[in-house]
Amino acid sequence: MLRPTTKDLAKEAGVSRATVDRVLNGREGVKQKTVDRVNEAIKKLGFVRNIQAANLAKSQKYRFVFALPKSGDQFLDAIIHHIDEAGSIFAEDLVWCEVHQIDENDPHNVSAFLGTLDAATTSGVAIMAPESPQVRDAIYRLKERGVAALPFISDQTSMDDHGVGMNNNSAGATAANLIGRFNRSETGSVMVIAESMQSRDSLERRLGFDSELRQHFPSMRVLPSLETYGNYERAHDIIANTVQNNPDLAGLYVMSSEARTPLTIVNELCGTASFIKIAHERTPFTEAELRAGRLDSIIAQDPGHLVRSAVRKLKATVDGRQPKSSQERIRVEVILRTNL
Amino acid sequence: MLRPTTKDLAKEAGVSRATVDRVLNGREGVKQKTVDRVNEAIKKLGFVRNIQAANLAKSQKYRFVFALPKSGDQFLDAIIHHIDEAGSIFAEDLVWCEVHQIDENDPHNVSAFLGTLDAATTSGVAIMAPESPQVRDAIYRLKERGVAALPFISDQTSMDDHGVGMNNNSAGATAANLIGRFNRSETGSVMVIAESMQSRDSLERRLGFDSELRQHFPSMRVLPSLETYGNYERAHDIIANTVQNNPDLAGLYVMSSEARTPLTIVNELCGTASFIKIAHERTPFTEAELRAGRLDSIIAQDPGHLVRSAVRKLKATVDGRQPKSSQERIRVEVILRTNL
DNA sequence: TGCTAACTGAGGCACGTGCATCATTTCAAG
């Protein structure tokens, strides 16, 4: 039977449609024996609920909120653009997406915002904010109120379980791998720049980077991570310092998603000196650098995929389904001049 | 208004729901002035047809057929696996997917199969077969009968317009780029192996490869393409010959999607001799080779993405929509040991 | 045995759209 309906189910199980409905929607007051009979029929006929009809009946709408940081780097711009686009892609599934930007460095702020959301108006939230006890609590309470919550790109625990984002360990290792293989001299030191080493992302990337370089390119040497704290002067000072003290510089790995500041400074300081440079995330800036040959590779995650994956996962949670995991894995993309 | 309905449209345009229906579904017998009024209302309210309700009303189902080659390489296995998986992912959208394998080298065969499909039972076909006049004709007639048709992965013209598959020129260039950069000696010759140079895929990859190498690594030298015709003995002979005559071998590019035969032969012939090796498509075999360090990189297109993209495009065609192109672009993926 | 509580059945409306039929209005030609 092509797509059996609840009617078919009822006939097969020898019960009424009302009882099938009770079983399907987990209402109580049904004998276990009857429940089993219906479940058997479901299995036998391969019944799959027609979610579209169900949504129609319930006038179900999905409203998803993306809670993002305020800081306006280009990667974030791309994310926001793709959220808008996802809104129109998923419109036919009755999905609406909204962006809300918060000061992600004040956990209280984040938690307060999450506290304002309730199931009546919001089906789910994708949260991009550093981990903290307050935020963890707020997420817990969100779920209690029936709002789906999803760690988005950054920084929540057990990312691999249910969050959306690439494997940062693998990303760091890939950066090291490329620097090691692109570097014809096989020796030299590598400069690593991050916005801050507080974040889980940076830590994991650095771990992957170190482990790969140590294991496969032992004659190269990694310098301590430089933290810019998003401050141009500070960045300039520490980078200049490092460049001066390490004449054997062979590679540069910019770990933060905003590569503009560090790369601009490095370009200024070491105009023609050539060493291998790797940065994260595809943005207008990194693309231009790659094309110009001032950057050797970009390690990227597809922002469109990130957003759509988040939407699908949130929707699956609301519908009470398991998302197909193979579709949701975010690849560590290696972008070169030739496959931009 | 959150999702206006045809009722709202009717009220806004000052006509009845019947007339709205006539306009929406392009039935005739409506004055131009009325059509305009309705269209204005659509624009003003931002009306979007609820496809789910429409499908429910029409009992619309989508049955998509994937016409694939018979030859059983591992890449094809992966594709087929993902078609099955897509079947369950898209089940909620009332989509069914079926695989039909044909002898792709006999155009008459392909065209005969396509001739058996009609709109009553089949909504669309994704076709993976070499281009030929017969097939082109058959596709034309399919469309006339109201069956959507889509070039899939391989070999039809104007791929960029509407087909599904990666940019082969870019893929070839990326292979050359990697070989050039990984090769520390900066000189040497490169062996290129294909199943056949008849196919558009191989030609485009080779063009991209040559152009990149010539432009950016001029001190390296590309050898003429070796064609295996899928024959082990022949492959063994020509590869052995090439290896013997080119002691300066620095790189190998396997262009075909089935890399097992050529790579196995090369492994046999030049056990420890190390040169850069690049192959296409992620399969159990190429993954294992990459892990073992016998392969330096895989240039891949995500088979799951290919399949889902094909389904979405076919569905969009049936629904009379434009697919969001940004989601459908197939990336040229660079896979290394570290980002498997 | 009778009584009550637990369970089950029957039926109907709603969701937004497609599609059909029949009635009514409009408008231009005669």
Add this chain to the structure above:
DNA sequence: CTTGAAATGATGCACGTGCCTCAGTTAGCA
């Protein structure tokens, strides 16, 4: 003004599911 065709309105059923009410049946217990 009449006539008739073209245009539009009114209405109702269907799709598959959720959700509600009310009536009927069964089972457990005293």
